[in-house]
Amino acid sequence: MEKSFVKQVVFEGVSTITFYNPPHNALPSHLLKKLEEEIVIAGNNDAVQVVILESGGDRTFCAGASFIELINIETEAEGLQFFSGFAKVINAMRNCPKFIVCPVQGKTVGGGVGIAAAADYCLATQFASIKLSELSIGIGPFVIEPAVSRKIGGTAMAEMTINAEQFYDPQWAKQKGLYADVFESKATLHEAVNNLVKKLKTYHPEAMQAMKSVMWKDTAHWDDLLIERAKISGRLVLSPFTKRVLQKYKTT
Template sequence: MTYQNILSEVKDQILYLTINREQKLNALNKATLAELADAVAFAGQSDAVRGVLLTGAGEKAFVAGADISEFSGYNAEQGEALARNGQDNVFNAIENCPKPVVAAINGFALGGGLELAMACHIRIAADNAKLGLPETSLGLIPGYGGTQRLSLLVGRGRALEMIATADMISAERAEKMGLVNTVVPQAELIAAAENILNKIKLRAPLAVAAAIKAVNAAFASEVNGFDVEIQEFGKCFNTQDFKEGTTAFLEKRKPAFSNK
């Protein structure tokens, strides 16, 4: 698939994805979502990718929201389909990606932009970033998992406050609330995200994927997270990486994992 709205590059086993609609503050339209879905699917399947760094072009916006002009005339059925397709193909796909996805929030992360960041496994924000879910000011609510993921990250009261008031918050407050992992100066943002991914690259890839699955299961009502953890823990024992990791530990050397 040839991308028109995102930039994609694999470098040192990291897939760099940049939403490249700077003049539109990187707003999400249907075409951009389709490209993101394709890129995330590639990341999950490619042995050349060990992690994903997701950011927005420029210094103003990570993603400043969805492209409202595309759905302003929708009815209820069309609106539900929009939300369901987006969640299934992009937001849930990112959350369930077996490769760690780090959001480098370089500016405004509003509406669908904040929902995109929340679907990522780890969030690093520039100190100038502003975050919010302003949908109620448009007569809507978040439709790409925002009500659910924000509640899980910051608690019901803070989530309802942010959604009902439609207020933006600073990166500093977002860090205090647990919405982002770390805040760094804008100039250090990409390096900070790379630093996390480079640390993860030193660990066993299959174990990292198992950890993502088990942690996600803690918030999935249809499964028992403890059972998922036990099953994934057991599966690790059949991997070559487990044998390499334990052997390297006993031999007091660094492991050389093979993703097998």
């Protein structure tokens, strides 16, 4: 039986952080915590020049947060803790002084879209459709909204949020600015990522760090903002409406 993990490998100036939770890379709280920690470690490692953030497996990049945990939330405090997971990962990516390159090999939903949006450079395959499904279960993509809106704009964010049951294809995501490019296969995707990283390794580290700071200007308040957003979802998930919708996701 496959096991879940978050691992980091540093080789020749590149930190590759991989997360995996079969079957669809939905992330429980302990893996989100570990992912946050590994991103911080990479950012503080002087031997690291560039970070690759990827998921394991050949199919889904990330199905968002774990529904098993979501269904079992019983208090607002538990809700806040649960929804803070992706908030802390996004803030760790934002605060990391190294460029983060993210290859998206397959479909991504909810918080996974937030990770893709928080990457400094994101590449994808033709199978990497995206969806924000939160509104359909009675909550909303509150935590990831700042990151997604920053990348694709408020209008596209609103469209995805309202059409909560629709997958948007990778070319749409490229046109909106989420993906820099889209490739036919996982092999060609990773070839492109490796070529990009090789180039970035030859650039001045201080220049890249300074440029990242400029690129993320006016986001220092996100440390507080994303936690406040997590509180909204943590409250809504306890509503009778959401509890009723979530019943159909319970396994017997």
